[in-house]
Amino acid sequence: MELLRAASILFVLLNPFLMSIYLIDLIKCLTFKEFMKVMLRAHYISGVAFMIFAIAGESVFESVFNVRFASFLIFGGIIFLLIGVNAIFTGKGVMVDTRGGAEHLAGSVAMPFMIAPGTLSASVLIGSTQQTGMAMMAIALALMASFASIVVFKLVHDPLKSRNERLLNRYVEVVGRVVALFTGTYAIEMIVRGVEILLK
Numbered sequence: 001m002e003l004l005r006a007a008s009i010l011f012v013l014l015n016p017f018l019m020s021i022y023l024i025d026l027i028k029c030l031t032f033k034e035f036m037k038v039m040l041r042a043h044y045i046s047g048v049a050f051m052i053f054a055i056a057g058e059s060v061f062e063s064v065f066n067v068r069f070a071s072f073l074i075f076g077g078i079i080f081l082l083i084g085v086n087a088i089f090t091g092k093g094v095m096v097d098t099r100g101g102a103e104h105l106a107g108s109v110a111m112p113f114m115i116a117p118g119t120l121s122a123s124v125l126i127g128s129t130q131q132t133g134m135a136m137m138a139i140a141l142a143l144m145a146s147f148a149s150i151v152v153f154k155l156v157h158d159p160l161k162s163r164n165e166r167l168l169n170r171y172v173e174v175v176g177r178v179v180a181l182f183t184g185t186y187a188i189e190m191i192v193r194g195v196e197i198l199l200k
Contacts, residue, residue: 003138006126010050010142013118016149018183021176022087022113026105027154028161035154041106043147046114047139053120054127054135070197076117077190084184087176114146117190 020027027035053060061069127135160168 002130003134003141006130006135006138007141007145010119010122010126010139011145013116013122014114014142014146016146016153018179019109019113019146020150020153021172021179022083023109024172024176026109027157032154032158036151038105038109039147039150042109042114043143045106045110046119047143049110049115050119050123050139050143051136053123054139055132057127058124068198070194073117073121073190073194073197077187077194080116080183080187080190084180084187087180087183118186 026038030038056064058069061067061072123139126138130138157168
């Protein structure tokens with residue numbers, strides 16, 4: 001039960017539905033095989049980062065990077081705020097360059113969509129509340145669920161694209177704007193939390 005609870009925290013913050021909306025250009029442009037390769041690599045990169053933070057804890061920021069965790073939260077919040085504002089006014093996802101190999105695209109997906117202040121904070125929390133083995137399993141479980149969800153979205157999207165492209169594009173635009181409201185709100189929360197930590 002504790003394993004599922006820990007995994008669900010990270011899965012909710014990864015939010016594969018939101019990620020699918022923001023990466024819609026990638027979903028449209030890549031074949032299923034190419035998309036699978038990119039997402040598998042992005043989840044692998046993210047998994048390594050999450051496990052490092054789960055083991056090292058919050059002190060990794062000060063001891064390794066010589067920065068405060070609060071500063072990381074504020075900067076991450078600003079990035080997400082810009083993403084949210086852009087999506088609200090344009091109705092489009094984030095522009096990800098679809099040229100290049102899986103390595104290039106996977107890095108663009110992993111940062112900032114997966115490796116973000118919220119998910120890294122969750123990894124630190126999982127590492128501090130679970131034994132190392134359980135923490136690794138929880139992170140792996142969350143990533144597998146995220147990967148499966150995004151792949152299912154791609155499988156549903158491709159047949160609909162050929163039959164109802166205009167309707168699908170309109171749906172993605174509307175949902176993208178709605179999701180952007182929550183992204184912007186979450187960004188403000190991250191900035192406020194970072195400021196509160198600095199002022200303590």
